[in-house]
Amino acid sequence: MSWLCGGLRWTAGRPALAWYGGGGRLEHVERVSELTYGDDVAFRVTGAERLCVGVRRGGCPLRSVVPRRSSGGQCPECARLERSRSVAADTMADDPRPYAVYLAWFGPGMVKVGITADERGSARLLEQGAVAFTWLGRGPLMAARRTEELLRAALGVPDRIPYKEKRAVRSSLPGRAERAREIEELHRRAGALAGWPESLARAPFEAVDHAGVFGLEGLRPMTGVVTELAPDGTVVGRLLAAAGPDLHLGTGDGAVVVLDTRLMSGWELAGVGPEGGATAGVTVPVKSVERGVQGGLF
Numbered sequence: 001m002s003w004l005c006g007g008l009r010w011t012a013g014r015p016a017l018a019w020y021g022g023g024g025r026l027e028h029v030e031r032v033s034e035l036t037y038g039d040d041v042a043f044r045v046t047g048a049e050r051l052c053v054g055v056r057r058g059g060c061p062l063r064s065v066v067p068r069r070s071s072g073g074q075c076p077e078c079a080r081l082e083r084s085r086s087v088a089a090d091t092m093a094d095d096p097r098p099y100a101v102y103l104a105w106f107g108p109g110m111v112k113v114g115i116t117a118d119e120r121g122s123a124r125l126l127e128q129g130a131v132a133f134t135w136l137g138r139g140p141l142m143a144a145r146r147t148e149e150l151l152r153a154a155l156g157v158p159d160r161i162p163y164k165e166k167r168a169v170r171s172s173l174p175g176r177a178e179r180a181r182e183i184e185e186l187h188r189r190a191g192a193l194a195g196w197p198e199s200l201a202r203a204p205f206e207a208v209d210h211a212g213v214f215g216l217e218g219l220r221p222m223t224g225v226v227t228e229l230a231p232d233g234t235v236v237g238r239l240l241a242a243a244g245p246d247l248h249l250g251t252g253d254g255a256v257v258v259l260d261t262r263l264m265s266g267w268e269l270a271g272v273g274p275e276g277g278a279t280a281g282v283t284v285p286v287k288s289v290e291r292g293v294q295g296g297l298f
Helices: 076-083 123-128 141-155 163-168 176-191 274-280
Strands: 003-011 014-020 030-034 040-045 099-107 110-117 132-139 224-226 234-243 246-250 256-260 268-271 286-288
Touching (some): 003 123, 099 176, 110 176, 132 141, 132 176, 141 176
Parallel strands (some): 224 256
Antiparallel strands (some): 003 014, 003 268, 014 030, 040 234, 099 132, 224 286, 234 246, 246 256
16 A cells, blocks of 8 residues: 655654555545664655645645655645744744744754744754754743844854755764753853843753764765655665654665655655565665765666
């Protein structure tokens, strides 16, 4: 049976792929398959087109086809509806839930500030692939937003870091103490700033490290990145690590290919059995990241 992929989820601190049934239509029939480091990830694209995942992954009423290289996986109308009630788009100023402000570390010199609903805990940090992070404070949404803006303006801390920059350094990270030191210094400098909203309760520095959760210790450098899925294409590899939406897969020829699972959402996929999995390899378009080598197919 084929299932429509809903992308990667982080559940209880573990990576899992979400799937929708219903004969190739997005419905509220969902299952998840946990991913284990050291096991194989093996699937074949059985669908002819990539379908829009809809709003809140609830299915697109128009069954729109979306571009293969789109990381959003939504048609323009569903994307617009999604952002109409989005904290990131500042369209939920009336949200009564408490929010937390954090500093997230992705690599040397790559620290961002952000906010997340307090009830979500560290789920947002796992989804972004934060190797380490610390909380800055908790309070009403608009107070959290003002604190985020304060750090961006006063300390030059961005609120976004491109995924291509995050994944490029995962195999050469400094030690845990050095990872914590950089966000500790920023936490100290942030705490000394004037202008913090009074309604935001400050949090003491406490570094949380995800390198073990992501499986990054001893990770080999990536040699390629999947650029899109395609009908009849296969992806087969040993799961080495998972961070944010990315899966780092070791292939039979010694390569390490990164698959951004956002490219999987909306595709109808089927498992590849052991009889054909080992030789199937990665037959979807892959861009090489080896120095001096042009992009192509593995």
